[in-house]
Amino acid sequence: MDQPLSIHDRLKSLLEGTYEAFEICGAVNTDYAEFASLSLLDFKAAMENPALTGNQLRRAIRSGYSQHHNGSMEEGWASFMARYMSLSANSNANEGLC
Numbered sequence: 480m481d482q483p484l485s486i487h488d489r490l491k492s493l494l495e496g497t498y499e500a501f502e503i504c505g506a507v508n509t510d511y512a513e514f515a516s517l518s519l520l521d522f523k524a525a526m527e528n529p530a531l532t533g534n535q536l537r538r539a540i541r542s543g544y545s546q547h548h549n550g551s552m553e554e555g556w557a558s559f560m561a562r563y564m565s566l567s568a569n570s571n572a573n574e575g576l577c
Contacts, residue, residue: 480530485487485566486525486526487528487561487565488561489525489560490522490525490526490541490560490561490565491557491560493518493521493525494515494556494557494560494561495557495577497514497515497518497521498511498515498556498557500514501514501515511540511544512536512537512539512540512541512544513537514540515536515537515540516536516537518532519530519531519536521530522536526564528563537565538545539563539564539565539567541552542563543559543560543563543564543567544560546559546563547559547560547563556577558568
């Protein structure tokens with residue numbers, strides 16, 4: 480029987496897909512966080528958080544992006560972001576932050 484994908488794995492796949500779409504669209508006069516929030520329903524499902532708002536998603540993506548660029552960038556961006564966001568989702572679930 481197949482194991483269900485973890486939040487990290489679902490987020491990594493979603494982040495990779497949305498970033499690829501963002502790059503294909505070219506200059507769309509927005510940043511990736513804004514673009515990714517167009518897939519809010521997918522992020523809600525991936526994070527198992529139906530209460531997630533677009534503002535919370537954008538804030539989490541921008542914060543994770545800053546953390547990745549201010550720290551060691553040895554880990555790939557999508558993997559780092561998936562770990563960062565899944566940890567945020569787990570630790571902040573009761574606070575409603577992610």
